[in-house]
Amino acid sequence: MSLAGELKRLGRHSLVYGIGGLVSRILAVLLLPLYTHYLTRADYGAIETLIALTAVLVIVLRAGISSAFFRYYFDARTDEERVVVVRTSFWFTMTMATAGLFAGLVLAAPIAHALNGMTPGLVRAAFVGLWAQMNYEQLTSLFRVEERSVQFAIASLANVLVTIAATVLLVAVWHKGAVGVLVGNFTGTLVVYVVLLAYRRYQLGLELSRSLLREMNRFGLPLVPSGLALWAINFVDRLFLNTISG
Template identity: 65%
Template structure:
């Protein structure tokens, strides 16, 4: 393939991937007046705090496996090796996210006290969101390595649509405040993830290679500190 053809392919996929992000940001702007009308200042604080906490915990629990997935998938010599990379990444992510979810549910009350939150259910909902986000992003990354950008954006737009609808119902219809925002945000992610599980069921067998996982962790874990530093830059001015 010529350099020009490669650049055109890169530009095409980049534009399509960017579409989902643009749509989500435009919608966020239109939803802002609704949030300011139905949420108290304390709700904004709680949501912002839990979003920041979730970003940190997702990065730690993921242990760089998402970056390692891309590298080892393209390094694989054949379909069988690529499938092993996928399954190892999938089950590591599932186990890590589930361990975080269990810990978050069990420790919700002391964590709520530590974060000065009145409602432990906010913490529980945030950890469900962490579980959904980690597993959803692992499956949608498969569309990226397959260069199926259209399906990636379709999943993203479906996620956004369900998220908006659920958030409107919970915040406006049921006056759930911060809890409604958090639950609404992960409902779309969780719904699309469950659909993707069905779509990918033939590829997600019970297979995990410990030697491969060690190699992937050796590559991915050193990337965690820089990711945490970037989160600190993004969220540091909010607290």
């Protein structure tokens, strides 16, 4: 393919991926009036603190597997090798996400106490969201390596639509407050994830290559500190404000 053709292809996919990212920003704007009407300042603080907590845990639990997945997928020379990369990444992500979820459910009470007296139910909802986010993003990354940007955008849009519907129902109709926001946010992710599991079932056999995983971890783990630094820039102020507010 010529350089002009490559640039055109890259531009087309980048535009669609950009639209998919824009949808999440639109979601935040659309739900803002709902939040301001039904949530208290304490609810806002709890939600933002838990978002910050789960964001850093996602970085640690992933151990750089997302970046390694892209590298080794494109390094693979055959379809069989690519399937091994997909399955190894999938099961590693599933294992780490499930470990994080289990720890969060078991330690919900002490975590809630450490975060200025939040309810354990809020913490549990946040960790379910962590599990959903990690696994959903691993599956949607398949669309990216396959350059199926339209399908990626459709999955993102479906996620947003289900999230809006669930959040409105939980917050405005059932008055569940901060828990309703967290549950609404991961409901869309879980629904689309289940659909993607069925759609991708032929690629997700029970297979994990230990040698490949070691190579992927050697590549991905050195990237974790940079992810933590970016997290600190974006989120540390929220934890600071939560601490000084008591």
